[in-house]
Amino acid sequence: MKITVSIVLSLLLVGCSGIPYDQNKSHAQIASDLKIKEQEIKVISKCNFYPFEYGKKAYAKMRSCVFVENSDSVFIVNYDKDENRYYAEFSIKPEEIHCTAIAKKEPGKGIIYLYAEKNAFTVALLHQNNDLNHEAVLKLEKELISKSIPVLDLSISISNPLYKYKTGVSSVCPLTMR
Structure with a gap:
């Protein structure tokens, strides 16, 4: 099991080289x-993420992007090199997020799981050097709580009773059972 966790974390921490993002210039x-x-903009960070559609077979393919959260939405942003523009690959309104889970312990500390109406997302917010951006995670957690979105401590551990909710193909929010 530790090998699987290590592989997942390694994939999450792969560089975000395809998207031009400079913390100061790109905002x-x-x-x-x-x-x-x-x-x-309340939270903005380079990130890697995996989208999962409920009821579909889950083939996790990591995508590099920029994560943006404002008062109205959470955006998973990609970049079109030909048009030299950013676009929202996914946009989620706060009312569409049933709950979130954030791993609070190692391994995986700072990995975020968003459970929305149709999809779930595994998100790793990153610094420019591709280390996990714990400051952005804490900021996002405060924003989600301020919007009354439940935030669970979902540390990656087989002994954690909520572990099945983040790993199963039909992952559901443990609070809403959706």
């Missing part, structure tokens, strides 16, 4: 391309 362009106000 304005991302905000403009998403048609949101730059000052309304």
